[in-house]
Amino acid sequence: MMIDPIAVFVLLLGAATPILFAALGELVVERAGVLNLGVEGMMIGGALAGFAAANATGSPAAGFVAAALAGAALSMIFALLTQFLLSNQVATGLALTLFGLGLTAMFGKPYEGVKAPPMMAGPLGLNLMIWLGLLMVPLVWWFLMRSRAGLVLRAVGENHDAAHGLGYPVRAVRIGAIAFGGAMAGLGGAYISIATVLQWTEGMTAGAGWIALAIVVFAQWNPWGALAGAWLFGGVTVLQLRLQAAGVAVPVQLLSMAPYLATIIVLVLISARQKFGRSGGGAAPGSLGRPFHALR
Amino acid sequence: MKRRTLLGSAAALMAASTLPSFAQDEKLKIGFIYVGPVGDGGWTYQHDLARKAVEAEYGDKVETTFIESVPEGADAERALTQLALAGNKLIFATSFGFMDATVNVAKKFPDIKFEHATGYKRADNLATYDARFYEGRAVIGTIAGRMTKSNKIGYIGSFPIPEVVQGINSAYIHAKKVNPDVEMKVVWVYSWFDPAKEADAAAALIAEGVDVFMQHTDSTAPLAKAQEAGALGFGQASDMAAFAPSPRISSIVDNWAPYYIKRVGQVLDGSWQSQGVWLGIGDGEVVIGEITEAVPAEVKAEAEALKAQIASGEHHPFTGPLKKQDGSDWLAEGQKATDEELSGMNFYVEGITAPMPK
Numbered sequence: 250m251m252i253d254p255i256a257v258f259v260l261l262l263g264a265a266t267p268i269l270f271a272a273l274g275e276l277v278v279e280r281a282g283v284l285n286l287g288v289e290g291m292m293i294g295g296a297l298a299g300f301a302a303a304n305a306t307g308s309p310a311a312g313f314v315a316a317a318l319a320g321a322a323l324s325m326i327f328a329l330l331t332q333f334l335l336s337n338q339v340a341t342g343l344a345l346t347l348f349g350l351g352l353t354a355m356f357g358k359p360y361e362g363v364k365a366p367p368m369m370a371g372p373l374g375l376n377l378m379i380w381l382g383l384l385m386v387p388l389v390w391w392f393l394m395r396s397r398a399g400l401v402l403r404a405v406g407e408n409h410d411a412a413h414g415l416g417y418p419v420r421a422v423r424i425g426a427i428a429f430g431g432a433m434a435g436l437g438g439a440y441i442s443i444a445t446v447l448q449w450t451e452g453m454t455a456g457a458g459w460i461a462l463a464i465v466v467f468a469q470w471n472p473w474g475a476l477a478g479a480w481l482f483g484g485v486t487v488l489q490l491r492l493q494a495a496g497v498a499v500p501v502q503l504l505s506m507a508p509y510l511a512t513i514i515v516l517v518l519i520s521a522r523q524k525f526g527r528s529g530g531g532a533a534p535g536s537l538g539r540p541f542h543a544l545r
Numbered sequence: 546m547k548r549r550t551l552l553g554s555a556a557a558l559m560a561a562s563t564l565p566s567f568a569q570d571e572k573l574k575i576g577f578i579y580v581g582p583v584g585d586g587g588w589t590y591q592h593d594l595a596r597k598a599v600e601a602e603y604g605d606k607v608e609t610t611f612i613e614s615v616p617e618g619a620d621a622e623r624a625l626t627q628l629a630l631a632g633n634k635l636i637f638a639t640s641f642g643f644m645d646a647t648v649n650v651a652k653k654f655p656d657i658k659f660e661h662a663t664g665y666k667r668a669d670n671l672a673t674y675d676a677r678f679y680e681g682r683a684v685i686g687t688i689a690g691r692m693t694k695s696n697k698i699g700y701i702g703s704f705p706i707p708e709v710v711q712g713i714n715s716a717y718i719h720a721k722k723v724n725p726d727v728e729m730k731v732v733w734v735y736s737w738f739d740p741a742k743e744a745d746a747a748a749a750l751i752a753e754g755v756d757v758f759m760q761h762t763d764s765t766a767p768l769a770k771a772q773e774a775g776a777l778g779f780g781q782a783s784d785m786a787a788f789a790p791s792p793r794i795s796s797i798v799d800n801w802a803p804y805y806i807k808r809v810g811q812v813l814d815g816s817w818q819s820q821g822v823w824l825g826i827g828d829g830e831v832v833i834g835e836i837t838e839a840v841p842a843e844v845k846a847e848a849e850a851l852k853a854q855i856a857s858g859e860h861h862p863f864t865g866p867l868k869k870q871d872g873s874d875w876l877a878e879g880q881k882a883t884d885e886e887l888s889g890m891n892f893y894v895e896g897i898t899a900p901m902p903k
Contacts, residue, residue, distance in 0.1 A: 253752075256752050257752075260745070260748055260749065260752065263748075264745060267741075354582065357584070358584060361584040361586060363787075364769065364772075364787065365769075441740075441741050445741055445744050445745070446740040446741055446744045446764075446766045446769060447744070447766070447769035447770065447772075447773060448740075448765060448766065448769050450582070450584065450585060450586070450740045450764055450765075450766070451582040451584050451585075451614075452582060452614065452738075453740045453741060454741070455736075455739045455740070455741055455742070457741070486742070486745060487745060487749070490732050490734070490742075490745055490746050490748075490749035491749045491752065491753070493731065493732045493733060493749070493899070494699070494730050494731075494732050494746075494749040494750050494752070494753040494755070495730075495753055496730065496898050496899045496900065497900075498900035498902075501733065501735060501902065505735075
């Protein structure tokens with residue numbers, strides 16, 4: 250009953266990719282001080298748009314480009330409502346999720362039962378999107394932690410009034426971050442339809458967007474943490490199925506619960522650290538979820 | 546506003562139920578709740594085809610509505626109540642997990658007739674209907690046993706309930722009959738419809754060396770995965786012909802239309818009574834989809850002969866001698882399992898090494 254660890258790791262990378270994309274995108278959004286709960290809606294939008302474009306052109310690459318654009322377009326609805334009309338971010342994000350699910354259910358009808366074109370192969374038997382996902386981790390980290398633009402973005406997220414006082418365009422930075430988050434969620438969704446499931450079905454993201462949101466918290470808003478979180482969540486899914494296939498009696502419910510338990514433990518650790526006065530890095534951005542209105 | 550419409554429809558409902566002669570002049574309203582989207586290409590799709598068949602059969606005499614993607618649980622009760630208040634006189638609840646919700650709502654609306662698929666709780670206004678899917682599993686299990694080269698066949702299960710366990714046992718028994726070396730791998734995804742997870746489950750089976758697998762979940766995702774990996778599979782609930790001739794080498798089709806048409810007819814002529822039926826291949830409710838050219842002619846002939854034997858009642862898929870997984874005796878030579886035993890089946894037969902989930 251030996252399970253080949255490399256085979257499991259390959260499956261894990263595949264399962265982790267969609268949530269890694271979505272989590273990295275949301276991480277940047279939250280670092281800019283915006284809480285967008287519409288990840289699931291943008292993912293499903295990307296899943297449909299990507300699948301449709303990949304089918305029309307026969308090229309998965311075109312599908313992923315379309316998915317990124319669709320995700321970004323959906324996120325602009327959120328940006329318009331929260332950044333210009335100052336609507337509540339939690340409610341707007343939830344609405345975006347519901348909207349995305351409904352919209353795709355309607356426009357997805359003609360694509361039901363259609364098959365996806367073959368996925369782009371990449372080195373080591375992993376497709377190109379897995380590699381792109383892995384590459385995005387250091388890129389996002391470098392952008393946030395080592396670039397000037399990333400510093401401004403974090404400043405906007407930590408204290409938007411101060412950033413505004415310094416003359417930084419809070420709203421523009423946030424809209425840019427939201428668009429990036431949308432594009433990444435779209436890519437993650439398209440990975441599910443084009444590379445994992447290989448077809449379109451209504452509601453196919455099945456909660457992946459919510460897992461991405463949990464990963465951002467688990468990661469303490471750090472891109473490397475997001476990679477660890479995506480591997481943890483993806484790994485548990487793959488491992489429990491794999492153990493079952495190998496005939497090992499696994500407590501499926503316990504395993505499925507494990508990543509969420511880990512997220513709760515991380516949250517407890519964060520607040521414990523804050524309570525005992527050591528305000529180390531990694532806690533939630535100071536202005537997260539608060540609307541910004543330039544009074545002066 | 547909402548309360549007013551609610552009261553209004555409740556009043557209309559009372560008026561309708563106290564004036565049966567008046568109600569007869571109107572269309573019979575029929576409601577359906579589905580566990581998945583009508584576009585799932587599987588289970589729910591087949592129920593919706595049957596709904597359309599009812600409309601085609603009775604035309605102006607009936608009016609049907611459906612609510613799709615209703616989660617099993619408290620939400621089902623809300624959806625059923627909504628259909629009842631909207632004036633539907635016959636309501637089909639088409640998933641096992643709607644059972645308790647249907648029982649509760651049926652109690653509240655004694656004048657409305659309910660039909661619950663695959664359940665076992667009945668009342669004067671609540672009938673149940675089920676299909677002997679395990680008969681179809683016997684046929685595709687035979688094909689799987691013949692077609693596997695690695696001698697490892699797989700099964701993607703939804704929930705460990707008797708209906709699914711019957712299918713696993715039946716498939717295994719008949720695969721083993723034609724291929725004594727066959728091994729059965731089982732993966733549970735704990736969902737009826739979760740394409741991504743179903744695809745992952747298929748990938749896990751394939752990674753374990755499985756080259757032919759069956760599924761008891763509703764999406765076509767496992768077949769798409771099989772195609773990518775060069776494995777073989779079967780259409781489930783619906784024909785899934787888009788994946789023929791390979792990886793889909795045959796299918797089990799749930800054909801609900803004859804039953805729905807019959808029961809709606811009985812409501813229309815007033816002869817409807819509560820009952821529990823369990824129909825199989827012989828009744829045309831379980832249909833084996835075309836066995837494609839990817840299957841050798843002699844295997845196809847063997848499978849079709851088995852199908853004919855099951856249809857005529859000559860062969861019962863659960864005929865002794867059979868032992869349970871733990872080695873204890875179950876059925877003696879020639880003894881057939883009773884329907885009561887089958888509807889409570891919670892054990893694997895001898896030879897399946899996968900653990901039964903608690």
